[in-house]
Each structure stands twice: as structure tokens, then as C-alpha cells.
Amino acid sequence: MRIIKPCTYTVLSLALASVTQMTMAQDAHHSMPMSAQHELHSSLDSSHQEMQTGIESSQIEHAEHAEHAEHANVSSIASRAASAQHPVDHKREHGGQIYQATEIDSRWLNNADGRGSLKTEIESRIGTDENKLFIKLHADKAESQDADYAAQVMYSRMISDFWDAQIGARYRVDEHQVTDKEQLDAAVGLHGLAPYFFETDAYLYLGAEKQVSFSLETERDLLLTQKLILKPYLNLDVVLSDDSAYAQKTGLSAVWLGLETRYEINKKLMPFIDVAYSYEKGNQHTAWQAETGSEKQWWYGAGVRLKF
Template structure:
């Protein structure tokens, strides 16, 4: 009986061991299968790298496009390719044109019209009128100057100048052109044409200066100097001293003048500027006129000195 009980207990123990071993083996196999499923893609499962290659290629294309101008810029020995050269030259021309426009490259125009009536000590009067217009840039300009004198009991004399002006230094232009003169009080040689060469600009101490040499027929050579300066008393009242000198270097014409200082006038103008376009003024001056030499067409005359006074009106636009 005892042996039967031992056999039954042994059989029961063996059965429990067998059942527990199968359960442990199944759990171990299941655990191993889970770990293998987690590690298998890195070792056994093949992957499709096409999408990865596309994603990695996109930044490379962008980077190559970004670097392309730099590579092209260094493709030539001079540092720029042809397209970049054209763009640079165009931008440079545009910047240069804008710079010129802002610093004197623009075309401008100015016209001054002036008329004044002067009388001398003897009560004889003369009406003097001037027109000056200029157009161009700071470097190249065209000047047109017209001057008329109408003395009492005489016909009006006038001259007109057409000048090309070229800037050669700070505040100075060289001018060249022609002057046409008309004197209807003469019997012959009423019309004269002279070549003109001179300087126009600003002398030291702000004196506006015009200096011209005239060369005409019959060995007529003369020199003219005009200089003036504005002195501001107020913003409206302005005083302008001026000097006008004419010299004859040679003259073999029918109405020849004596060589040397032919005429000189020094004066003082006081003007009131209503605005920058309308300016009435008063004028006081002392003048000298040298006589003429005797020719077949005229008698000799002596020199004259006289005071002149009067008033005028100037327009600027």
C-alpha cells in the first residue's frame, strides 16, 4: 500500500513537471519571437532607400542652385561671367546717371532781362537794355547775349553774342563764339562780325567776371572786362559795385578808335528784390570815354568824363 502511494505521488510530480516545462518553453519562445521581431528589420528585412535618396537629394539640389552663382562668378579670370558683367555695367550706368543728375548733370536754363535809363551831367540820356540767356549743364552751356544802346537823337546800336561755354576749372568756363554788331548811324560798315574768345566765372572774393577778346575785320582787336559783386544789406536790399573796361589793341577800320583804354565805367547799383524774379534798382556811375582818331569817314574827337545816374528794372526767370 505504501509503495502504491509513492508511485502515485511520483506519477503526479512527473506530470506537473512536464506541464510546467511546456509552459516555460512556450513563454520563452514567445519572448524570443518578440525580440527577434524587434531586431529583424535591421538585420534581415530589406528597406526601400529610394524615398530616402529623394529626400536627401532635394537639399543638395537647392544647395547647388544656391552655390551656382558663386561658382559662375569664379568661372572667369576677371571675376564675373558675361551676364553678371552686363548687369553690373547697367547698374553702374544707372547709378552714374543718377549721380550726375544730383550733382550738376541736369540741364537747366536761366534768362535775365534788364533795362535802365541813365543821364549824364549835361542832361543827355541813354537807354540801355540787355538780354542774357543760358542753357546747359555745369560742364557745357550755350550763352546768348544781346545788348542795345539808344541815345537821344540817335538810332539804336546793338550787338549779339552766341557763345559755347566749357567748364575747365572750379568756377571758371572758357567761352568761344561769334559777335554780331549793328550801328545804323554809320554810312558804311554798319554790320560787323567778330570772333570771341574769353573767360566766364567767379574771381576771388566772389566777383563775377567776364573777360573777352574780340577779333574782327580791318585788324580790329579789342578787350573787354566786366566784373561785379553782390553785397547783401538785408535779404531784400542788395548793393552791387561793378566795373566795365574796354581796351582797343588795334583798329584800321573806317571808324577807327584810338588804341589803349577806350572806355571805363565804375558804378554802384542798389536794388530791391521784390522776389527772385522782379528787381528794380538805382544806378550811380562814373564813366570815361576816349575820343576817336581822324579817318576818311570821321573827325577826331577828345575824351570825355561824366557822372551817370538813373534807374532800371531787372527780370530773372
């Protein structure tokens, strides 16, 4: 209908004009001399030819439009069919790309007695949004003592928009112990963003000699400015059971509650100061160690965080 309508209007307009002209010409024909009548016939013939030419031109033009529209429809159908047979893979544009990130956190803390401790943590992750590999390294060295080490490797699978389920293993080395210095634990847990934007890691560890423990680390950034940021954090360990030679008391074993204030020089270099309160429940009495009581103390210090 869109193609036929303009053509119909054009034909009717030209026909109406021709009939009007012919009527007027017939009325004047009888009152005109022979020479004028001859000129009038020539004019009518010319108008008739122009009308025919206009109709033919309009028909050709609309036929070309119809042909162009038909070709466009055929091309569109062919394009949709080709897309259905060979769908475009947008996986890389929607989280399918592999990325890598590493964070190094090193801080020196002192307690009220002036005893210092160096804590270093390295976390590296590689993979896609859905599947990642987490590698975590931890070193804790008290002043004038040997360091304790822990390495954790976890496979991480996204289970919702804000949470990953993780499974893997943890390897520990404690130089303070005479026996069983090295321990290997199975680990399962969750990594993600809890309500109110608390970044959270929660793990359950299963080791030899009925060593079962739970750890929770959670923190949140509070922006004072775009570069000056407060970060309250909470780290706690709960011992569910332990029959090892250096067993810890069951229940809430250790708590670190702190407030970190950092200044982001850029997204790769971030120095900070730290104030924290700690609680440690102590160890059980075994053949290899004496029972120890709980300790509560304040810590303060500074450190630097690197990201790349």
C-alpha cells in the same frame, strides 16, 4: 564661431545640471523607499528627455540662423555683381540735367547835362553744368539818336569749378556810321567767379581791318539785408588795334565804374537805382570821321531786372 559658441554653452549647462541631479539622486537612492525610488527614476528620465529636446532645439535654431546668414551673403554678392554689370547712372543727380535761365536788364540813365540814354541787356543760357550756350543781346540808345545793337553767341565749356572757357561770335550794328554799319567779330573768353566772389566776363574780339579789342565786365553783390543789395561794377574796353573807317583810339577806350542798389521783391523782379562814372577816350581821325577828345561824366538813373 558666432553660431557654435551659444550652442556649446547651452549643451554644457544642461549636461552640468543633469550630472548634478543624477549625483544627488544616487546619494538619496539608498535611503528612499521603493515608491520614492520609482518616482525619482521617472523624474530623471523626464529631465534627460528635456535636455535632449533643448539641445536639439538649440541646434535647429542656430542652423536656421546660419542658413539665413548664408542666404544674405549670397544675395549681397549677387546684388554687387548686378551693380557692376549694370551701373546706375547718377548723371542727372550730379549736374547732368539741362537747365535754362534768362535775365533782362533795362536802365534809363541821365548825365549832368540832362542827356538820357536807354541801355538794355538780355542774357540767356541753356545747357548743363559742363556745356552751355550763351546768347547775349545789347542795345544802347542815346536820346534823339539811333540805337546801337550787338548780339553775341558763345559756346561755354567748364574748365574748373568756377570758370568756363567760351568761344563764339559777335554781330554789331552801328547806325551812326555811313559805311560798314555791320561788323562780325570772332570772340574768345572766360566766364566765371574771380577771387572774392567777383562775377567776371573777359573777352578778346578779332574783327576785320585789324580790329582787335578786349573787354572786361566784373561785379559783386554786397548784401545789406536779404532783399536790399549793393552791387559795385566795372566795365572797361581796351582797343589793341583798329584800322577801320571809324577807328577808335588805341589803349584804354572806355570805362564805366558804377554802384547799383537794388531791392529784390522776389527772385524774378528786382528794381534798382544806379550811379556811375564814365570815361571815353574818343575816335581817331580817318577819312570818314574827325578826331574826338576824351569825355568824362557822371550818370544816374534807375532800372529793373527780370529773371526767369
